[in-house]
Amino acid sequence: MGTVEPQVATDAQTQVTDGFQLVIDAFKLNGIDTIYGLPGIPITDLTRRAQAAGLRVLSFRHEQSAGYAASIAGFLTQKPGICLTVSAPGFLNGLNALAHATTNCFPMILVSGSSEREIVDLQQGDYEEMDQLAIARPLAKAAFRVLHAEDIGVGVARAIRAAVSGRPGGVYLDLPAKLFAQGIDATAGKNSLIRVVDPAPRQIPAPDAVKRALDLLKNAKKPLIVLGKGAAYAQADAEIRSLIEKTGIPYLPMSMAKGLLPDAHEQCASAARSYVLPGADVVMLIGARLNWLLSHGKGKTWGGKGHKDWGAQKFVQVDISPQEADSNVRIDAPVVGDIGSCVSAMLAGIGGSWPRPPADWLNAINERKSANVAKMAETLAKNPSPMNFHSALAVVRDIVKANPDAMFVNEGANALDFTRSIVDMYKPRKRIDVGTWGVMGIGMGYCVAAAVVTKQPVIAIEGDSAFGFSGMELETVCRYNLPVCIVVMNNNGVYKGTDVDPTGRDPAPTVFVKGARYDKLIEAFGGVGVHATTPAELRKGMEEALRLRRPTLINAVIDETAGTESGRITSLNPSARKK
Ligand code: ADP
Ligand code: TPW
Ligand code: MG
Secondary structure, eight states: OOOOOOOOOTTTTTOOOOOOOOHHHHHHHHHOEEEEOOOTTHHHHHHHHHHHHEEEEESSSSSHHHHHHHHHHHHSSSSSSEEEEEEEEHHHHHHHHHHHHHHHTTEEEEEEEEEOOOHHHTTTTTTTTTOOOHHGGGGGEEEEEOOOOGGHHHHHHHHHHHSSSOOOOOOEEEEOOOOOOOOOEEEHHHHHHHOOOOSSOOOOHHHHHHHHHHHHHTOOOOEEEEOOHHHHHHOOOOHHHHHHHHHHHHEEEEGGTSSOTTTTTTTTTTTGGHHHHHHOEEEEESSOOOOOOGGBBBBBGOSSSTTTOOOOOEEEEESSSSOTTSSSSSOOOESSEEEEEEEOOOOOHHHOOOOOOOHHHHHHHHHHHHHHHHHHHHHHHOOOBBHHHHHHHHHHHHHHHHHHEEEEESSSSHHHHHHHHSSSSTTTTTTSGGGGGGSSOHHHHHHHHHHHHHOOEEEEEEEEEEEHHTTTHHHHHHHOOEEEEEEEEEESBOOSSSOOOOTTTSSOOOOOOOOOHHHHHHTTTTOOOEEEEEEHHHHHHHHHHHHHHHOOEEEEEEEETTTOOTGGGGGHHHHHHHH
């Protein structure tokens, strides 16, 4: 297989266009302005020509990072993020992110070049031979292949609709090498393109479903609202805030819903989580699934006696997916529709009067909150040497407060869990993290997309292990000169740095090179490296990075004994449970 040269360009004389051009035109027609990818056969010229045509083409060092970037761009913009890869190995590298997008309900399209159908289907050993469509299908919300240039318009339109309509997800679009060079009449090509009208149609909830939900909520003695990342995605921020404030119901934000209302809001019950979940009698989920992150809606977290027992709560679930209700426990009042429409309908149903939740419930929550906040303030005020997660995060907390518009990326175990609970968010869709899978490796891809999409500075709090999964993308961050400040919480390993090999032969599986200097990596690419062993050094480094908007990596030296196994989810770890 040779390289595919752009044989024909659209121009007035030839009146011919080709597959490359039609893909680019179809994207542009649908407002797609950025491609996250990695070049090679057969899509090198697609990257070049897309760039020449005015699209932003961001080139990564590994497709996985490009894919994660595309997925979070989808979350932030409600437009499908595009990840472009080469065939077989490039495609497989991108596949993790495709599955991640589907799992997290982010709209994304993985576009991969593929080898010749005739050879692939007869398994004759083509260059990078693989039946990519078949492999992508179970991991994607939808998967399509385009064989003829005149079908590119339909293929792109279907991919866009599938990605953003209903519950968003990852879509695979297979573009065989031969397609790109196919020439067709330019007018016919132009006419074959589709500008997708209303790609994510509103879905209005049924009035009786809204009434059922409001009746349940109104009679609750201990109501609670849980906001998930679906609520953040929906961009119905004003309506959601209004619903919460009008009803006076305490709310809990899931991690990527933090900041939908400021975490410092008086109705925010995050600091009393372990009190409100088992205590509530009616819980309204808005864009949050009752999956493992909410202990499946049952067990001790929810006041059940054993780990499989249901608590006494009744649930309202607002979700665009009609199949989500009853997936873990009974949903007494499902409200199916898009969150903007559902919340608006509820607000209309509430009208001017709504009884405030009983004072004893609100007072009890406030008592727990105050006690927990005071306890945390005490811990944060300590200044141990070496730094621990708390003393470092006290700094991060201040910096975020002073820069509420900055994007905030977070991954790791302890580096994730402590950060989530200590660092408040003040605005919607600022916090992006490991998501539904608790996956490591989203870090640098998310940083690039967050900076590019929002034009805001980005702060990334990274476990030292987490950072390693996408560390080479430091070069990407520096190449595009993005205002990204990465803080590596360096505790010498996965969870902590203290394990030893009982045989004395090797380092323990969870332990890395002691005292590694991650700050030196970024210097190789012209970025700013900072070695911080005290909160003061960390503060100075972060302030400078935000002021100068230069790519910066701060190696924050954390006490290697400070973490716990698996962070907050030790109970899910089979070996740890035995202890
Ligand atoms: P979290 O992890 O924050 O709890 P989940 O990813 O579990 O959130 O849940 C997100 C939910 O939001 C999914 O069930 C998805 O169907 C739903 N969702 C996504 N976008 C919308 C929307 N625009 N309107 C309604 N529901 C949505
Ligand atoms: C793709 C398993 C969960 S958390 C983690 C791993 C490897 C790293 C924790 O160490 P880190 O944080 O980042 O240094 P800290 O502060 O506790 O020391 N592979 C993938 N995803 C996951 N989740 C794992 C492995 C894991
Ligand atoms: Mg670590």
